[in-house]
Amino acid sequence: MTKSTGITWAAASARRLERQFLARRARTGTPVADVAAAMLGVHAQVLSAAELSVGLRADGVTRTDVRDALWPTAPLAPPAPALVKTHGPRGTVHLLPARDLPMWCAALPAIPAGPAAFPTDVRLTGEQAGQVVAAIADALDGTFLTVDELGEEVVARTGPWAGDLVMPAFQTMWPRWRQVLHRAGQCGALSFGPNRGRRVTYTRPPRFTPLPPEEASRLLARRYLYAYGPATPQHFARWLAAPPGWAKARYAELAAAGEIEEVRFEGAPAWVAAGDTAFPDAPERDELLRGVRLLPYFDAYVVAAQPRELLFPGAAYRRALAGGQAGNFPVLLVDGVAAGVWHQRRRGRRTTVTVEPLARLTARQERELADCVERVGAVLEAAAELVIGEVTVGAHA
Template identity: 85%
Template sequence: MTKTTGITWAAASARRFERQFLAMPARTDTSVADVAAAMLGVHAQVLSAAELSVGLRADGVTRADVRGALWPAASPTAPPPPPSSPPSPSLVKTHGPRGTVHLLPARDLPMWCAALPAVPHGTAAPSADVRLTEEQARQVVTAIAAALDGAFLTIDELGEEVVARTGPWAGDLVMPAFQTMWPRWRQVMHRAGQCGALSFGPNRGRRVTYTRPPHFTPLPPEEASRLLVRRYLYAYGPAPPRHFARWLAAPPAWATARFAELAAAGEIEEVRFEGTPAWVTVGDTAFPDAPERHELVRGVRLLPYFDAYVIAAQPRELLFPGAAYRRALAGGQAGNFPVLLVDGVVAGVWHQRRRGRRTTVTVEPLVPLTARGERELAERVEGVGAVLEAEAELVIGEVTVGAHA
């Protein structure tokens, strides 16, 4: 490892790969929550993709292990708990960065549930006849937390509880959604998730359930925001404030102010990254030596929908070079396609279609693969099958499935 202030894309990529368990899978004594913490949250809009994001980074981890960390009481491998002490989850599925569904380590909720509500909103408020007042929003979040404490409720069951605990106004059908109308209270579900009042439970058949995550004491908001910046820079730095803002869907000016506060406090320091100013946590300026950099990123890897590395690693034009920028992004947005990485950059897309215990993985490379690369790709596809507890078959050809919404 060398210390430098003139950091290249190759050096940053190698260190990010190492810290993200992409260079070498996590050891068997590394918990699922540890992997999720290193990623700074696992995007879980598609749960099977979240299971892959974790499983492909950890030896021997399958989707059952991820679900067992989320819902240990529902895990078929978990020992029956004493009646008075149900097992606590080490992972929580809830609304995380960008308001989207993530798997977050339960131990990190004091940071997330203080930092996320402190991020200014950039979206326009609903019209006056739809939106909740601030007092009504607080009442709904309190009602959600009380209703879900120790319970697993479907959306309809939760709605009945919220209306009973607040008033008929919460159940007014005023929100247009998916060719129907939703009740007024649902506009703050993401807020309830981000402040620790709501998380997702295991499905009841095909119906989603909700529960309350383990109780915790949030950090002071200012402390939580500064900690989140430092955690981000450790995982994905070097980075300027605008990259942090893009990852978090925060106003750039707000992010710039947070960076300035940490710089003034001596907690982060400025470096040169690809010739432009960027930041790392103070003293964290060691990067892999040139020969080691190649070894850390060399080879092929498959990353699923919305993988944290694909979304957070910047600059995006260097991660998605040439044809990859046109093929593997959706209007400049990362994550909408599962991607093939070759030597650390996006070089293709892929898709898997499952039928029972078998899954077909179609990979569309955008660069020629060597014989060694094709053999390694076949091994990676086997790894996808292992995580999903399926027998996987590789097909190299065009991916005809469009971008995920």
């Protein structure tokens, strides 16, 4: 490691891969919550992808380990969950370490909301939204409810207005209260429980005391820079789907307090956490970057690492992104940059992993790819078969 204020893309990528457990997997026995914390949350809109995101970073971890961390079971009193499935960055479903909820559930509600998504006669007032969130927390305390059951409890605790079918959604209409479902998750009033058959359930996460919002926001910014820096306020805003002006103000506060410092990243100004200016030198950098890796849908690394045009160079920008948005395709990384896409199709105890490289792989890289596919199978508790060819499945919505 060498200290530098003039940082290259390769050096930044090598450090990010190491801190993300992508250069070297976490050792056997590392708690899955530690892996999720290093990633700053695991995108979990597709649970199997979240299981892969964690399992591909930690030796010996399978999907069962991830689910046990979410919903532990015991004959009498189960322990508190180590992971919580709830609404995280960008309002999307994430797996978050339970120990980090005091930060997340103070920082996320403090982000200014964007333009209203619904007309005035559909929207909840600020007071109504607060009533609904409180009703959700009360209804879910110590139980698991489907969305319909939860809706009945919310209406009973607030009033008929909460159940008005006014929200257009998937060729039907949803009740008014559901427009703050993600807010309830971000506030710590709601998390996902285990499915009841094919039906999603919700519960209340373990009790905690949120940090003061400003403290939480600054802590989140510093942790983002540790995991994915160097980065600009615009990068931070994009990752959170936050207003750029808000992110710029957080950086200014941190800089004034001496908590972050400016560096040159690929010749342009960017920021790192104060004192965190050591980056791998050439031999170590090349070792950390070298190799083939498979990252699933919406993996935290491809969503958060910026600038995106350097992570997805050339043909990868057109093939592995969806209109410039990362995560909609599972990604093949070769030597630290996107170099293809892949897809897995499971049938019973077997899964077929089709990988579409954008350039010819060497014999060594094909062997490494076979090892990656074997690891995908191990995480998903299935026998995996590798097929190198065209991926015909389109981008995930």
